Amino acid sequence: MNYRTSELAKLAGVSQRTIRFYENEGLLVAQRDPQNQYRYFGTDQVDRLQQILFYRQLGLPISQVKKMMLASDYEIVATLQQQRSALEQQRAQLDQMLQLIDDTIRYQKGDLEMTDEEKFQAFKEASLQENEEKYGEEIREQYGEEVVEKANHQWISQASNNFKRFQAIENDLFKQLAIVAQTHDLESDAATAVSVMANKEDRDADDYTYVESEPWDNVTEIKLYDEDSDKLVDTYRYDKKNDILAKYDDATSKFVEVK
Amino acid sequence: MNYRTSELAKLAGVSQRTIRFYENEGLLVAQRDPQNQYRYFGTDQVDRLQQILFYRQLGLPISQVKKMMLASDYEIVATLQQQRSALEQQRAQLDQMLQLIDDTIRYQKGDLEMTDEEKFQAFKEASLQENEEKYGEEIREQYGEEVVEKANHQWISQASNNFKRFQAIENDLFKQLAIVAQTHDLESDAATAVSVMANKEDRDADDYTYVESEPWDNVTEIKLYDEDSDKLVDTYRYDKKNDILAKYDDATSKFVEVK
C-alpha cells in the first residue's frame, strides 16, 4: 500500500509540509513517480513516521530524532532518561512560575486585613522563606551563594514592584467596581474590572456580590444585586481562559457574550 | 546613575544583544551620547527591565509584554490569570510526557529480557497491514489516554522495522548490490538499491564495500572492490537530494554523472 503525501499527512494528523520536511531531512524515504515527481510512501514509512512523531512528542529536536532512529536500545533508553530529567526540570520551572503568579494574585486576598507594612513584610518573608525552603539548598549547591543572594534580591525587588502596582489597585479598584455595579456599564474597562474582582472572596457590598473563586478556576460567576431591594439584577460568567465575559439572558435562558 | 549597555546587561544577567533588542522594540528607552551613539540607561530603565524580565519569565511573548507595560492594573491581572491556566496546561502536558517516557522505558527494559526469538515472534505474528488496520485510525487522534498501548505498539513496530530491514538486506538488497557491483550496471533500480544500502553500517562482502553514511547525509560515497584482488575498481557518489549517481573518472579525476 502506497500513500501520497496528503494521504500520509492525513493519516498521521500532520501537515503535508511536515511530511515533505521529514523526507527532505532524510527521516522519511519516499519513492518518486518518475513522470510527475509525486512522492509515494510505503507502509514502512507509516511506522517510521509514527516513531518520529513519538520522539517529537517527547520534545526531542529533529537532530536527536535522527539519531534515535538509528540508535541501539541502550542508547535509546539512555536518551529517554536524559529527556526525562530535562522535562522534570521544566516542570519544576513551571511550578515556580505558577507559584509566582499565585503569590502575585493571592496577594490581594489577604490584603485588607493587614496594614500596608504588615502586608509587605509578610509577602516578603513568606516568599523568601518558601523559595529558600523549596529550592534554596539545591540552588545553593549548584550555583553557589552569590547567585542565590542575587536571585533573592531580585525577588524582593520584584515583589516590591508588584506591591506598588497593587497599591494602585487598592486605591481605586473597589470604587470602580461600585460604579460598574451601579451603572451596569460592563464594557471593556468595566468587564476587566469585574474579571479582577472575580478573584476575590465572597464579599458583601450594598449593591453587588460575587461568588468565591480561586485563581485557577477557569469560569467565574458574578451576580449583581439591586442596591435597595437586594434582588438579583444580572448574572455574569467570566471565562478567564478565553477572556470571555457572558451575561445571562432571561429571555433565552442562555449566556450571551458581552461586547 | 546611568548605565551603559554592558553594565545594564550584567546587572540584569542578560546579554547585551537582549538589551539592544528590547530598546529597538521600544521596551526600554535609552538616551544617546550625540558624539558616539552610546546608549545610557537611567535607573527607571532598570526597573522597567526587571518588569520585562518578570513577564518573560512567566512565558509571555514580547508582544504581550509590550501590552503589559502599557496596560492598566486590571488588564495585567487578567492576563496573569490567563497565563496561569496556560502554564497549568503546559504542566499537564509535561506530566503526560513524563508518564509516556516512564512507560516506554519500563516496556523497553522488560523487552530486553526477551530473547530475539520472542521479539521476532511478537512482530512476526502481526503483519503490517494488520497493524495499519488496527492502528491506522488511532494515528489520526492526538495522543490521548491510550498512550501506553500506542507506545508499546510503536516499540514492537520499531523492532519490526529493524528486522524487516535486516531481512531485506539478506534476501534481496545485498544480492542486488552484489549484482550491481559485478555487472557495473548502475541504472535506476541499482542506484536505488545502493542508496538504500548506503543507510546501513559498514559491511564487508567479497566484492563490494561502501562507506558509512547517515540517512541525512546528502551525498554518499560508494567504493566497489574487485572480488578477488580486493583492489578498488570504482568509486561512486550518490546525491540523494537530487537523485544523481556519479562515477569517478580516473582520466579526468572528476565525478561524471551515470546514465
Place this chain on the structure above:
DNA sequence: ATAAAGGCTGACGTGACGTCAGGGTCAAGC
C-alpha cells in the same frame, strides 16, 4: 475542453535573540 483539485519546488516568515563582520571610540601605556 475546461475547471477544480492536487502535486511539486523554491522562498520567505516566525520569535527572541546568538553570533559574526566591519568599523568607530576611548583610556592607558609607550
Place this chain on the structure above:
DNA sequence: GCTTGACCCTGACGTCACGTCAGCCTTTAT
C-alpha cells in the same frame, strides 16, 4: 603622538520546525 586593547555601534545572517504563499505542472471530474 601612537599603538593596543577594551568597548561601543550597526547591519545582517543563523537558529528551529515547520506555516504560508506563489508559480507552475498534472491528474481527475464534469
